[in-house]
Amino acid sequence: MDPVIVVGAGPVGLALSLALAAQGVPTVVLDEGPGKDEPRAARTAVLRPDTAAFVERLGCATVRDEGTRWTGWRSMRRKQLMRHIEFGARPVESGPLEPGAGSGQFGPGPAESGPAESGSVESGSAESGPAESGSEVPSPLHIPQHALARGLRDAIAALPDRELVRLVPDSRLDSIEQDAHGVTAHTRGPGATWWRGSHLVGCDGARSTVRKLLGIRFPGRTAVERHAVATLRTELPWPGEALLHRQPPWRGVGEEVTARPLRDGDWRLDWLLPPRGDLVTPDALVSRIRETLAGWCGETPAYDLVDTGVYTLHHRLAKSWRVDRAFLAGDAAHLLGALGTQGLDEGLRDADNLAWKLALAWHHGASEALLDSYQAERRTAVAARLRAADQSLPVLRGAGGLRTYLRGGGHDALLMDGHLGRGPLGAPPAYPHSPLAPPYAEAHTSVGTPLGAPVADVRVTAPDGTTARLRDRLGRGRLLAVLVAPGTGVWDRRHWMTAGVMPRLVEAVGALPVEGEVLVTEAYPGAAAHTVLLVRPDGHLAAAFGGVRPAELYAAADAVRGGAPERVHSDRTADVN
Structure with a gap:
């Protein structure tokens, strides 16, 4: 039988090919690029525990090594997961760490307070939500995206059956034809040719050629948020502990700064920018860095600037995710990322959801209901995430009395939960109304996991x-x-x-x-x-x-x-x- 054609060799496309290989389904991965990923330290990915476990299960050593390196990969108390700094708030000492705890991605580190000039550190404050002593919450993992892609490529190279995944670089898709038995795709490039597959999945990003060839609209909002980002090597007062600083008092920094620990002493800092502000010049970015570090540390510590960038977040959702034997996944199907939501996480969940359904179709044939359920489940889940972010944006980002009135309430907690992988912005999705849900029977019983939700990892x-x-x-x-x-x-x-x-x-x-x-x-x-x-x-x-x-x-x-x-x-x- 013909292989599944995967268009796009980013993390989502590579993960999908590995997930299909684990179920005995061969794939051809059409890579528009040269077959390797350019290192960019400022382009990083946040993996929630469920998606990190999915990628590690695929054999990605990058995630396994990072999870071992950072002890924050273990479960920690909620009140220690992330520092939340609020200017003018009352200092509160952090509690002791769990046994074996150390640095971690959005995880706990040594309990230290920042200098008074930069505001005070709170754990379990009104802004971050009530502390829940003893509640166990796994920490998200923060890694460079090129390292994730490299780990997935290495996992493909290590497959016992090398024929299961075929990577084809320098192959740009320009045509798709479908019939009752499969999909035919044409690529141009040095090895221009026709490819035949049982199904085709477009994992080719925000400017997806697959989506355009299928004639699928991609409506949504442009420039929802803008951020300046810098990756640098330095020492901060909270080693290994992620930071969300709302309303820093320093002139010119902006109204929100986040800091996330990377490996080898690197940090990624993000500054929320005005939606339609001026371009961020190199000098302006260096000023932000120095002023932010001085605010946190009392004076600007020594640092090495590794990489910088400015990125704009869009919210878009494809009208259809399936046209007969062709599917969309990842950024080709959705764009999100404001308020702590993570597009790559959702793309990996697309791959996990679609892989077993395509594998069942490839081996045994499938009903329309099974193949349609991919869009019904995943598009609904992503749409709910987008709605939650769009409804929260006016309150969290707007000025005036409404935001002042709501300060210290649930909305700042919603923002931090989005970063931590909890709540409507960050928690793993459930599919309670899936078309695959079994009919009710008297023998059904209730357990601690709702129907359609991810099971506990017992x-x-x-x-x-x-x-x-x-x-x-x-x-x-x-x-x-x-x-x-x-x-x-x-x-x-x-x-x-x-x-x-x-x-x-x-x-x-x-x-x-x-x-x-x-x-x-x-x-x-x-x-x-x-x-x-x-x-x-x-x-x-x-x-x-x-x-x-x-x-x-x-x-x-x-x-x-x-x-x-x-x-x-x-x-x-x-x-x-």
């Missing part, structure tokens, strides 16, 4: 006796049936595999209409003993049953695959209205 045991985190079993194209069975951790496997409901569950999973895997966990949040969780290949909860119910389990699995496969017709058209 420790599980497979029938062969191996143990792992639940996230480690994802991405293989299989449904996971997780039995909550307290005490199995201390039982001999020979006993619990043949005891109780296990034989019946193994038989029921073996009869599912798609491949499944049985796992056992000692406990799951909010779940009673003998609860069975049905988990999608991308880690979202499809259903939970009170006990082993073969008929209901089969019906739920059939719903998750979108029903029986059917012939996919080629009479779709893009939404061009």
Whole structure:
């Protein structure tokens, strides 16, 4: 069968190709560039815990190494996740670190206060939300985007079957043709040729050629926010700890500054710029750097300027994400990034969502419902994120009485939650109204995870006796049936595999209409003993049953695959209205 054609070799396209390879689906990745990524220290990516785990599962050593290097990759108390500086606020001492804690990406570091001249440091202030002692929250990971892309390319090079992913540099797409059985694409360049694929996915960025060739509109807002950015090597009073400084008092700095720790003593600093301000000259940027560092440190410390830039954020959402056998993902489908939201995170979630559906279609055929569910789930989730940001912008960025009246309330907490990967701006998406949601059955039961939300990463045991985190079993194209069975951790496997409901569950999973895997966990949040969780290949909860119910389990699995496969017709058209 023909491979899947992936257009674009950025992090989203590379991740999608690796996710498909993990499920035995070959891809051809058409790279408009020369096959390598230019290092830019000022162009960095924030990975939330779920997307970092997804990329690490694909074999990206960059994320694994960074997660090991930065102890903030571990779970920390919410009140220690990020410093929030507010001029004129009352100083509050930070609490002690968790055992083993150190520096981290948006994570805790040594509890030190900044100088009085620069405002005071608060942990768990009114602006940052109430402190929740003991609540565990994983920290986001902040890495250079070129390092992420390089790690993904290295993972492709390390695949046991090198034929699964074919990278084709210097290949610019200029034509797409579709029929009932596949997609034909033409590229120009040194090796201009035609390519044949089962499906095609446009991961080719904001100026997507795929989107234009499909005739899909890309409406939205231009220049939602502008930021100046500098990467520099220096020492700040909060080693390894990310910083959000609202309303700094220093002249010419602006109304918001963020600082994020990178490796090797580097920092990325971002200054919010006026929407339609003047161009930021090199001299003006150096003045911002010196004034900001002096405000935080009392005087300007020694620093080495590594890289600079100015970027403009747009909010756009493609009208359609699927036209027959062609799909959009990443920046080709959506642009967002204001108020702490992260476009790359959403692009990686696109890849995770689409990969298992394309793999099922490639191996067994797929229903229209399954393929349509990609747009229904992901476009809805991104649209909700965009709405939350657009509704918050007038309050957070506007001037006058409304903002003054709301200071210290929930809106600044909303902003910081966006940076930390929580709340409506940053939390992993849920798909409660997915077209793949199983019909209600009396056997359904409630657990601590809402239906359609990502499951908790509990420790599980497979029938062969191996143990792992639940996230480690994802991405293989299989449904996971997780039995909550307290005490199995201390039982001999020979006993619990043949005891109780296990034989019946193994038989029921073996009869599912798609491949499944049985796992056992000692406990799951909010779940009673003998609860069975049905988990999608991308880690979202499809259903939970009170006990082993073969008929209901089969019906739920059939719903998750979108029903029986059917012939996919080629009479779709893009939404061009």
